Structures are given as C-alpha cells and as structure tokens.
C-alpha cells in the first residue's frame with residue numbers, strides 16, 4: 001500500500017543518530033528500509049523530505065538533546081514549507097519508545113514517533129502520517145522486526161566502510177537498577193544464526209572485512225542454530241569466523257556474568273577474534289554492585305578477566321564506570337579506582353550517575369550531590385587516562401596488523417585500526433583501504449598512534465588471511 005505514495009520519485013532522507021552502536025546500526029537499517037520507497041540519504045537536513053532523529057535515553061543529557069534538536073528541525077521545516085515543500089519529522093529510538101506520547105504532546109512539529117521495535121513499519125507509518133497528519137507506533141510487536149527489515153544494498157554497504165556492525169541480540173532482562181534499556185529495548189531476543197550469517201555474507205560480498213556483533217547483552221546470545229538448538233555467542237563467533245573475506249571479529253557489549261566457556265574458547269582459538277574486550281563493570285565496590293543489581297562481585301569479575309587472559313595472553317580490556325550511584329561512599333569510590341589499577345584497563349568510559357525515571361535507582365535514598373559526582377569523576381578519569389597513555393606508549397616499537405579504513409589526516413596517509421581499536425595513521429597507498437597490513441608503531445598520541453608500513457606485508461597478510469578464513 002505504501003507503494004502508492006510515489007515510490008518512483010526520489011526523495012531525500014536525513015537520519016541522525018544520538019545513541020550507542022545499536023542506535024547507529026538501526027539508523028542504517030531504517031535508511032535501508034526506506035530505500036525501496038525512493039529515499040536517498042543526504043547529509044544535509046535542510047534538503048531532506050524526511051528527517052529521522054534516532055534518540056538515546058540512557059542519561060538525562062542524552063534525552064534532553066532530543067527537544068533542542070526538534071527545535072532546530074522546526075526551523076528547517078518552516079523554511080521548507082515557505083518553499084512549498086512538506087518536510088516530515090520522525091522521532092525514533094529509545095526516547096521515542098520511553099516517552100513517545102509526551103513527544104507528540106510537547107512537539108507539534110513531529111509527524112511520526114516510532115519505537116525501537118517498529119522500524120520495519122516505517123513505510124506504513126509514513127503513509128499514515130501523510131494521510132492522517134501524524135502517526136505513532138511504540139508497541140512491542142509480535143512479529144520479529146529482523147524478518148521484515150530490508151538488507152542494505154551493495155552501494156549502501158560500500159559507502160559505510162570496511163567495518164560493520166551486526167545486531168545479533170537485542171533487549172535486556174538483567175534490570176540493573178540504574179538502567180533504562182530493559183524498558184526501552186524490551187525483553188532479550190536473539191536473532192537466528194542463519195539470519196545473521198546471511199547478513200554477514202552480504203556484507204563480506206560488498207567488501208566489509210571486519211564485523212562487530214552487537215547487542216545490549218551480546219554474550220547472553222542464545223539464537224537458534226541450523227541444528228535447531230540454541231547456540232552460544234562463542235559458537236556463533238566460530239561459525240562466522242569462517243566467512244570468506246571477514247578477517248576481523250569483535251563483539252560488544254558484554255556482561256561479566258555471561259562470560260562462559262565457549263566464549264573463552266573463542267578467544268583462545270579464533271585468530272580473527274580481536275584481543276580486545278569491552279567488559280563494563282560499573283563499580284569496584286561489592287556493596288554498590290549489589291545495589292546496582294549487577295549480579296556479580298568484584299572477585300567474580302576479576303576471575304572472568306583472569307580466565308580470558310589465560311586463554312589469550314595479549315587481550316586488553318576496556319570498561320564503563322558509573323560514579324556517584326546512590327549511597328556511594330568515598331571508600332566505595334576508591335574501590336572503583338583500585339579496580340582500574342588492578343585490571344589496568346587500556347581505556348574506559350566513566351559517567352556521572354543520572355537518575356532515570358521509572359528505574360529503582362531514581363527512587364533510592366542517599367542520592368549523591370552533583371559536586372561530589374563531578375569531583376570523583378575527574379579523579380577516576382585521571383587514573384583511567386594514565387593507564388591508557390601508558391598502554392599507548394608501550395605500543396611504540398611494536399608491530400601491529402592494521403585494517404585500513406579511510407584517508408588519514410595528512411595527504412598520503414591512511415587511518416586504520418589496530419587490534420586494540422586504536423586509530424593508526426600511516427603513509428600508505430589509497431588502494432590499501434580495506435586491506436590488512438603490518439605497521440611498525442613509531443609514535444603514540446593520547447587518541448591515536450602513528451606508524452610505518454612494513455613493505456610487502458599487505459599481500460602476504462591478505463593471502464594468508466584468505467587462506468585461513470576460507
């Protein structure tokens with residue numbers, strides 16, 4: 001039915017992501033789903049016929065951005081109307097899911113509100129908004145959106161680069177007391193192995209070399225395998241590692257409780273699985289971990305780290321910390337600092353606790369004053385930065401395999417990623433984009449490394465990887 005709305009005329013689409021990697025992935029899939037309707041992506045919102053704001057609800061600041069962005073889009077919509085064009089504005093993502101009706105009430109300029117499980121219905125919602133003025137859908141549908149979303153075209157995949165995300169698991173049943181995700185993304189579901197493999201093969205066919213499997217709780221993956229049995233993430237990784245063309249695998253974000261034997265075996269056995277793991281801990285204090293309902297202790301976490309290190313000695317860890325969760329004392333905070341020292345993270349995000357409506361944490365007594373949160377955040381950040389800088393400095397003189405992604409800062413330079421996700425700037429021919437080569441690191445900044453290409457490593461590594469990957 002949406003076909004009647006002029007699918008042959010080309011229309012312009014601007015999608016803006018505000019959230020996590022899954023939010024970015026969803027933005028791509030929305031664009032892919034609208035492409036058969038004649039929508040072509042533009043980076044210029046003022047030219048668009050449809051603007052989608054893909055929002056994030058994780059912290060108050062992120063959620064506030066939505067309304068200021070809607071304000072800016074209102075001006076563009078008015079300008080378009082003066083030119084006789086109807087510009088449509090859609091709000092998608094986790095804020096839409098959590099407070100869609102409020103958005104419609106507060107922002108009359110918004111035409112469509114679409115929740116995180118309903119993107120496959122966008123063409124229908126667009127037709128409905130054209131007909132009725134506005135459209136709204138934040139139901140958690142019975143059908144699985146992954147069975148209905150369109151795949152990206154080869155051209156769209158190429159334009160997005162040599163490294164791609166693939167959602168394998170979505171939603172969360174863990175209910176950490178600070179977190180909105182179980183409410184905005186719903187109950188945990190895993191995509192079937194066959195469905196994921198088809199997507200990975202298509203990506204590889206279009207030139208993608210690195211795939212990051214994503215999920216809010218990616219290592220709780222339990223999708224149905226070709227044998228009808230639930231497969232673990234470790235088994236899925238081993239299977240995908242055989243895809244010709246895919247030379248690097250990563251996965252994020254993991255929960256410490258779901259680090260199982262098959263995942264540890266994957267780190268031991270799979271050359272394509274990069275030796276870098278983001279394993280959020282949130283706090284180093286057992287008292288706070290319990291109040292957060294994280295379901296593990298500091299010792300459990302350290303045990304998981306130890307097992308992974310035994311399986312893969314060069315593995316590096318990054319993490320997330322929340323500062324100033326209700327009841328956090330100076331001693332609790334120091335336990336987080338000492339955990340950073342004990343694990344020696346190569347990087348970590350730290351966030352001031354942000355009380356989220358509807359979560360248990362927001363109702364807890366003993367909320368921490370803003371000034372205390374800020375002061376602790378700064379202290380933790382300094383320790384994290386010190387470890388990151390030391391790690392980067394230690395990389396000087398080492399040889400890394402780099403996947404070249406795009407032109408670098410200076411003419412003649414390419415930028416690629418090390419196994420540890422550090423951007424590495426190297427003089428290299430443009431034809432090396434999408435290839436793996438060895439680079440000798442000769443300088444370290446705080447956010448990137450600089451290196452020299454090892455001559456002849458490109459072809460050798462390529463054929464080697466193709467041989468082992470086939």
Ligand code: SAH
Pocket residue numbers: 058059178179180181216217253254255280281282320321322351352353354355356
């Ligand atoms: N599923 C992942 C993380 C999802 S959210 C996990 O289980 O770890 C990403 C990060 O945002 C979290 O790791 C946490 O550090 C941070 N975060 C989530 N809710 C928050 C809140 N209310 N205030 C501050 N930071 C928060």
Ligand code: SF4
Pocket residue numbers: 172173174175176179180181182216217255
């Ligand atoms: Fe949020 Fe916890 Fe689920 Fe992660 S595990 S998404 S932090 S509820």
Ligand code: F3S
Pocket residue numbers: 018019020021022023055056057058093094180181184185216
């Ligand atoms: Fe934000 Fe939703 Fe991702 S709240 S972090 S966009 S799951």
